[in-house]
Amino acid sequence: MTDPRVNLKNPFIAAVLAYLIPGAGHWYQGRRFKAVIYFVCIVGLFSWGCSLGEAKAVHLRWDDEPRRGRNEERQRTIGFIAQAGIGGAALPAAAQFYRARGEDALFDQEQVPGKVLEKIDANFEGFARHVTLGAGKVEGRVTGTLVVGRFGTGSEFEGRLVGKMADGRDVDWQLVGSQNAQPISLEVGRRITGLDDVTPIRLSEQRPEPEFSGSRRRFFCQVAAGVENAGLIEGSIQRPLKDHFLAPLSDNAMKHLQGRLGKYYDLALVYTWIAGLLNVLAVWDALQGPAYGYGDETDEDETPPKAEGANAGPVAAPSATTAS
Amino acid sequence: MPLLPILAMSDNTLFYLVPLAIGISLVYSASRYELTSRIISRAVRLCFTIIGFMTLVLILLMVLHVSS
Numbered sequence: 148m149t150d151p152r153v154n155l156k157n158p159f160i161a162a163v164l165a166y167l168i169p170g171a172g173h174w175y176q177g178r179r180f181k182a183v184i185y186f187v188c189i190v191g192l193f194s195w196g197c198s199l200g201e202a203k204a205v206h207l208r209w210d211d212e213p214r215r216g217r218n219e220e221r222q223r224t225i226g227f228i229a230q231a232g233i234g235g236a237a238l239p240a241a242a243q244f245y246r247a248r249g250e251d252a253l254f255d256q257e258q259v260p261g262k263v264l265e266k267i268d269a270n271f272e273g274f275a276r277h278v279t280l281g282a283g284k285v286e287g288r289v290t291g292t293l294v295v296g297r298f299g300t301g302s303e304f305e306g307r308l309v310g311k312m313a314d315g316r317d318v319d320w321q322l323v324g325s326q327n328a329q330p331i332s333l334e335v336g337r338r339i340t341g342l343d344d345v346t347p348i349r350l351s352e353q354r355p356e357p358e359f360s361g362s363r364r365r366f367f368c369q370v371a372a373g374v375e376n377a378g379l380i381e382g383s384i385q386r387p388l389k390d391h392f393l394a395p396l397s398d399n400a401m402k403h404l405q406g407r408l409g410k411y412y413d414l415a416l417v418y419t420w421i422a423g424l425l426n427v428l429a430v431w432d433a434l435q436g437p438a439y440g441y442g443d444e445t446d447e448d449e450t451p452p453k454a455e456g457a458n459a460g461p462v463a464a465p466s467a468t469t470a471s
Numbered sequence: 472m473p474l475l476p477i478l479a480m481s482d483n484t485l486f487y488l489v490p491l492a493i494g495i496s497l498v499y500s501a502s503r504y505e506l507t508s509r510i511i512s513r514a515v516r517l518c519f520t521i522i523g524f525m526t527l528v529l530i531l532l533m534v535l536h537v538s539s
Contacts, residue, residue, distance in 0.1 A: 153505050184501045184510070188494040195490070414487055421491065428502040442506030 149436035153178075158434045165433040166234040169426050172433035185429040189422050193233050196418025202362075203404055204415035205230050205237055207244040208395040222398065226416055232423030232430075240393035247395050269293055271366065273382015275308055284313040289380050293366065362391045485529070492521040 149155060156176050165172025170186030173179070196204060210221040230237045271293040278285050287310010308320045363383040396404065405412050432438070496518035500510045 150505065178505075180507050180510075181501050181505075184497050188498050192491065192494045410484055414484060418487075418491065421495065425495065425498040428498055432502040437503055437505045439503040440505075442504035442509030 150441040152441055153436045155433070155436055161433040162430050165430045166232075166426065168235055169233065169429055172430070176433065181432070185426070189233065189426050189429065190236070192418050192425070193236060193422035196415045196422060198415075199411045199418065200408065200415025201404070202393075203396060204412065204419055205240050206393055206395045207240045209244065222401075224395075226420050229420040230423040232426045233419075234426065237393075237419075237423065240395075243392070243394040267293060267384065269384035271306060271382050271384050273366070273380055275310060275378065275380050278378030278380070285318055286310050287318065289382060293384055362386055488522065488525060492518050492525075496521065 154177060155161060161172035161176050163172070164175050165185070168186075169189035170182035170184075173182035173185060205227070206224060207227045208222045208224045210223060212221070227237070227240065231241070269292070271289070271291050273289045275285060275287050275289050285308070287308050289306055289308050291306015293306075308318065310318055312318055362385065364386045365381070365383045408415070493514075496514040497510070500513040500517060504510050504513065
């Protein structure tokens with residue numbers, strides 16, 4: 148039984164509010180100090196965890212079948228069950244999971260050009276690697292605009308390569324146009340392959356991957372000098388927020404993220420798990436009141452503190468509630 | 472002091488325990504009691520208990536590591 152001095156108002160409304168926004172249910176009940184504690188601690192831990200994991204530690208993946216070539220391993224983020232305890236901040240991940248599973252996420256089974264379903268017109272950033280043009284090898288930073296038509300048709304790239312030749316000379320080339328009367332063409336479209344944020348492999352035909360993943364989407368552009376392959380430009384474009392916010396990560400995106408962040412990714416998971424689990428306590432408190440009682444009951448090893456002003460009524464017999 | 476090199480590491484993840492312990496202590500205590508003073512006193516006690524226990528485990532592991 149809840150201590151009569153604790154006014155829970157409508158506990159079910161409070162519990163729902165507390166679930167959706169930590170502390171909101173207690174604010175509604177007029178328990179402002181607790182509301183601040185819950186909000187600051189739970190949201191703080193969760194936000195810090197998200198920050199450590201670059202906002203990718205919270206996502207839901209639940210494979211029905213084992214992945215091929217992964218030792219029959221199923222990718223299931225069981226920890227999301229704990230993260231979901233925080234309510235409003237984690238629930239979009241469930242929506243993204245179902246969205247990523249939907250038909251929109253599929254792409255053509257032929258894998259050519261692969262994973263380009265919608266028209267793309269975005270700023271590209273990347274690097275030219277092992278590109279041999281004109282006098283020799285050149286490496287440098289590539290920026291420009293990438294346009295890929297629906298299903299990869301009608302692709303264009305227009306950009307700039309700023310880098311160095313192998314002999315140390317600086318270069319600043321327009322990639323579509325001409326340089327020193329030597330035509331430079333980028334053969335994009337037929338050879339372009341849109342891949343995941345950090346997924347440098349093609350995906351199996353039998354198991355199309357969702358198109359949603361990390362914040363950037365990787366592209367490779369094959370550089371053609373005449374009929375010969377002159378090298379590779381590797382880079383990425385920004386993915387729309389709706390396609391990466393709390394979206395499930397692909398196998399390789401996950402592998403690369405874990406490899407890059409190392410123990411900080413594990414810390415991000417721990418922080419977000421614990422934040423979600425702590426909110427379960429807060430929801431229970433909003434629903435049932437404090438588990439051990441008001442707090443002014445005599446304790447074996449403590450002298451009872453004085454009851455506080457406005458809320459303090461006559462000290463009744465200890466009325467510990469039973470919350471398990 | 473074999474612990475000192477560990478604690479002096481710049482990216483020591485041990486320090487990430489502190490805010491975690493504070494958060495857990497405050498939320499747990501707040502869910503147990505209603506009285507502000509009791510919440511705070513219990514949270515402080517619980518926080519020191521958690522950190523103390525983890526320190527003991529750390530020392531134990533270090534002793535095992537050094538002696539092996």
